[in-house]
Amino acid sequence: MMNKTTIQEIYPTMITTTGLTKRFVEKDAVRGLSFTVGKGEIVGFLGPNGAGKSTTVKMLTGMILPTSGTATVAGFDIIREPIEVKKRFGYVPESGALFETLTGGEYLQFIADLHHLDRDVAGRRADEFLELFGILAQKDQRLQEYSKGMKQKVLIAAALIHQPEVLFLDEPLNGLDANSALVFKEILKRLSAQGSTILFCSHILDVVEKLCPRIIILNEGSIIAEGTPESIALRTGEKTLEEAFCRLTGVRDARESAKEFLEALGR
Amino acid sequence: MITDRLLTLFGVDPIQWRALLRTSYLLLRRNPGVVKGLKTGSTSRVAGIVVMLIFYLILGIMFAFVPWGNNDPSIAASLVLIPTSIFLASLILLEFGATIISPEDFAVLSVQPVSSRTYFAARVSVIIILTLLFAAVLNLPSAVSISIRRGPLEGFVWVIAASANALATGMGMILLYAAALRVIPYRRLMTLLAYMQMSLSFLIYGGFGLLSSRIGGFMSGITMAVPWWWDFLPPVWFASFTALAAGIWTPLSMFLALCGIVLLAVLLPAGASKISLSYAESVARAAVFESAQRRPVRLRWMVSLLKRSEDRAIATLIARQFRYDIRFKMTVLGIVPLTALYVYQGLQGGGKFYDPFQQGLDIRGIAGSSLLYVAIILFPGILKDEIGKSDNFQAAWVFFTTPVDRAALVLAVKRVLTVYFLIPYLFLLGFVFYYFFRNLLHVLMHELVILLASQLLLQIAFFISPRLPFSAPRGLGERIGLTTLIMVAGPLLLLAMLAFFSRFFYTNAVSYLVGTSALGILVAIVERLLRLRVSRKVGGLEFAG
Numbered sequence: 060m061m062n063k064t065t066i067q068e069i070y071p072t073m074i075t076t077t078g079l080t081k082r083f084v085e086k087d088a089v090r091g092l093s094f095t096v097g098k099g100e101i102v103g104f105l106g107p108n109g110a111g112k113s114t115t116v117k118m119l120t121g122m123i124l125p126t127s128g129t130a131t132v133a134g135f136d137i138i139r140e141p142i143e144v145k146k147r148f149g150y151v152p153e154s155g156a157l158f159e160t161l162t163g164g165e166y167l168q169f170i171a172d173l174h175h176l177d178r179d180v181a182g183r184r185a186d187e188f189l190e191l192f193g194i195l196a197q198k199d200q201r202l203q204e205y206s207k208g209m210k211q212k213v214l215i216a217a218a219l220i221h222q223p224e225v226l227f228l229d230e231p232l233n234g235l236d237a238n239s240a241l242v243f244k245e246i247l248k249r250l251s252a253q254g255s256t257i258l259f260c261s262h263i264l265d266v267v268e269k270l271c272p273r274i275i276i277l278n279e280g281s282i283i284a285e286g287t288p289e290s291i292a293l294r295t296g297e298k299t300l301e302e303a304f305c306r307l308t309g310v311r312d313a314r315e316s317a318k319e320f321l322e323a324l325g326r
Numbered sequence: 327m328i329t330d331r332l333l334t335l336f337g338v339d340p341i342q343w344r345a346l347l348r349t350s351y352l353l354l355r356r357n358p359g360v361v362k363g364l365k366t367g368s369t370s371r372v373a374g375i376v377v378m379l380i381f382y383l384i385l386g387i388m389f390a391f392v393p394w395g396n397n398d399p400s401i402a403a404s405l406v407l408i409p410t411s412i413f414l415a416s417l418i419l420l421e422f423g424a425t426i427i428s429p430e431d432f433a434v435l436s437v438q439p440v441s442s443r444t445y446f447a448a449r450v451s452v453i454i455i456l457t458l459l460f461a462a463v464l465n466l467p468s469a470v471s472i473s474i475r476r477g478p479l480e481g482f483v484w485v486i487a488a489s490a491n492a493l494a495t496g497m498g499m500i501l502l503y504a505a506a507l508r509v510i511p512y513r514r515l516m517t518l519l520a521y522m523q524m525s526l527s528f529l530i531y532g533g534f535g536l537l538s539s540r541i542g543g544f545m546s547g548i549t550m551a552v553p554w555w556w557d558f559l560p561p562v563w564f565a566s567f568t569a570l571a572a573g574i575w576t577p578l579s580m581f582l583a584l585c586g587i588v589l590l591a592v593l594l595p596a597g598a599s600k601i602s603l604s605y606a607e608s609v610a611r612a613a614v615f616e617s618a619q620r621r622p623v624r625l626r627w628m629v630s631l632l633k634r635s636e637d638r639a640i641a642t643l644i645a646r647q648f649r650y651d652i653r654f655k656m657t658v659l660g661i662v663p664l665t666a667l668y669v670y671q672g673l674q675g676g677g678k679f680y681d682p683f684q685q686g687l688d689i690r691g692i693a694g695s696s697l698l699y700v701a702i703i704l705f706p707g708i709l710k711d712e713i714g715k716s717d718n719f720q721a722a723w724v725f726f727t728t729p730v731d732r733a734a735l736v737l738a739v740k741r742v743l744t745v746y747f748l749i750p751y752l753f754l755l756g757f758v759f760y761y762f763f764r765n766l767l768h769v770l771m772h773e774l775v776i777l778l779a780s781q782l783l784l785q786i787a788f789f790i791s792p793r794l795p796f797s798a799p800r801g802l803g804e805r806i807g808l809t810t811l812i813m814v815a816g817p818l819l820l821l822a823m824l825a826f827f828s829r830f831f832y833t834n835a836v837s838y839l840v841g842t843s844a845l846g847i848l849v850a851i852v853e854r855l856l857r858l859r860v861s862r863k864v865g866g867l868e869f870a871g
Contacts, residue, residue, distance in 0.1 A: 120436070120437045121436055121437065142439045142440075143439075145437060145438055145439035146439040148437075150437045152437075156434050157434065158349060158353055158434060160352065160353050161349065161352055161353070161356075165349075165352065169345055169348075169349050170438065172341055172342065172344070172345030172348075173342050173345055173346075173435075173438045173440055174438070174439065175339075175342075201356070
């Protein structure tokens with residue numbers, strides 16, 4: 060098991076949150092969140108729906124402001140130095156907003172311009188990404204004509220085009236076909252090996268387990284477990300991460316729940 | 327480059343500024359406009375902005391006759407620049423509002439390293455370019471007319487006055503939006519913005535109504551006596567530039583021209599501090615909070631008025647869209663002022679409302695009061711069209727994947743409009759009629775005819791363009807054509823219909839019974855035909871998402 064001190068010794072910290080809180084009108088979406096992510100780490104951010112994963116990422120990316128607490132990304136304060144922070148991360152949102160009347164190529168060029176990338180370099184990188192995901196032929200089609208998976212590929216390419224130090228990925232595999240998902244997971248491993256820091260939010264436990272050496276589990280806005288998949292399973296007395304997750308987040312036995320559901324439907 | 331240095335001097339990133347500007351241009355150019363064909367699956371579209379430019383160019387050519395026929399350059403210029411300002415303001419308000427307040431901007435740009443200043447500079451640049459573009463098509467024909475009539479110097483000054491007027495209008499509108507955003511908590515912002523748009527529309531349409539009565543006299547060669555508030559209007563200040571160019575150096579024209587210069591000098595830098603990405607953020611938050619945190623109002627009583635399940639579903643959908651889809655709400659509320667203006671002018675024009683059963687054919691009376699009836703087709707007509715469109719049009723997949731009779735859904739929209747808009751309006755109209763007629767039976771008989779006539783008009787509207795509710799994306803400039811058609815053709819059609827009824831059916835009880843029955847039968851036949859047409863049209867529709 061890897062404790063916090065060991066992680067910080069190995070990896071210089073790239074993401075730090077201290078008492079990060081987001082209060083909406085009637086409830087706390089995120090409550091006093093404190094964690095760190097080191098350089099080159101891939102950290103899985105797990106939790107049931109409404110646990111506060113996306114809210115945390117939205118705070119870290121500057122989409123919403125924290126009610127209290129602080130956070131730094133790549134050494135810059137998210138509130139005081141938002142532009143410096145934004146220069147250093149790439150973000151794949153859960154349901155991505157795109158300017159859909161632009162073509163895939165135009166959108167990537169637009170994002171590259173916002174990051175001051177040389178147009179030739181940006182064009183080359185855009186082509187490489189689009190080819191990698193098998194949509195280079197659709198480069199000049201408008202995004203509104205793309206399928207959900209194709210849009211997701213463009214969002215991933217847009218997040219990577221400026222070679223960020225930190226990646227925030229919120230359900231990045233949504234809509235991706237199996238081949239592209241495999242390629243993307245491989246890219247993430249290589250980026251991590253090259254020193255990129257990745258915060259990976261997902262509901263798919265298998266993927267997180269395979270991809271992320273460290274996992275943070277959130278429930279109702281607070282961290283309820285942190286460590287390697289094995290250590291979390293061990294601590295809860297369960298055999299797998301899936302079972303540990305269900306126990307930690309208060310989900311009853313899945314088979315029993317399914318049986319009750321079908322009985323309620325009269326089957 | 328000089329531009330780059332200048333932008334950098336003001337803290338604007340020139341590369342990002344250009345990227346944002348280029349993207350705005352592409353988004354605007356590709357915004358779908360008027361659908362050309364009605365054939366199923368037709369994708370032939372004209373860029374909305376092109377349609378709008380052509381429409382305003384025609385208006386501009388009409389304006390060019392004002393300075394041509396008159397010798398008072400200041401008043402002639404005012405009579406062109408005031409409506410220009412009104413048109414530009416309403417354009418920003420109704421068509422390009424999203425250019426100032428776009429929640430989508432925040433969703434895409436908030437995670438990019440774009441500073442507020444750069445974002446602002448790009449937004450303002452877009453508004454200025456659009457305003458100048460539309461001012462050009464509205465005012466350049468007048469400049470040509472002036473140049474030919476009075477020489478190139480006056481034509482050139484006209485261009486300067488028109489540009490200054492357009493800039494002031496654009497910046498003024500930006501400041502108005504920004505001021506509202508500054509003082510209002512963001513949760514209430516979007517709702518309030520919708521009502522602000524409605525209030526401004528009142529001002530715009532009311533002002534235009536007032537002005538149109540004066541232009542008529544001026545064009546007939548009558549010297550126009552300007553009202554006391556005339557010189558307080560900013561377009562008049564810019565118009566006085568033309569008086570100076572014509573050599574009319576009176577203290578008043580010099581003072582007014584100075585006011586114009588000062589106004590621009592104040593507005594331009596004031597606007598510079600108002601729009602930022604944080605401003606877009608508050609808009610985006612407002613959009614999120616609107617949908618997430620407002621307590622839904624119970625609709626049971628309202629829906630219970632309808633029998634069919636499709637009607638109830640559509641009534642619920644329309645009511646909820648009105649409450650939570652801010653753009654739909656803004657559109658609906660934007661129709662209210664125009665409708666109210668027509669009602670007001672109808673009441674004014676009719677003088678003492680005539681009782682058609684007592685006075686027989688009175689074409690002047692009908693013409694005067696016909697505007698009151700226009701509201702009957704104006705509001706449901708535009709609303710019918712708006713209900714077909716939504717930013718959430720992709721949610722219409724549900725109409726294609728559930729075992730629903732799609733034709734019934736389209737016709738449900740018609741019934742909902744009848745129950746919730748037409749009948750209440752006719753009810754109100756009944757009070758107006760009773761006040762003038764003093765005969766309840768005549769009021770009821772007249773109302774029955776109007777109800778049937780309005781049903782027929784609504785059927786025609788659905789016949790021409792049957793659409794599933796909230797199933798198509800919004801396009802730029804679509805409303806211009808429809809509103810113009812309704813405003814021009816509506817009064818003529820109604821006038822003819824009412825004159826026909828007054829002449830043939832209101833003469834005695836038998837004629838009335840025969841006429842009303844015939845109209846009723848016609849409505850029933852058209853309803854049948856409509857059902858066939860709608861079934862055929864929507865049967866071949868494909869999901870647009």
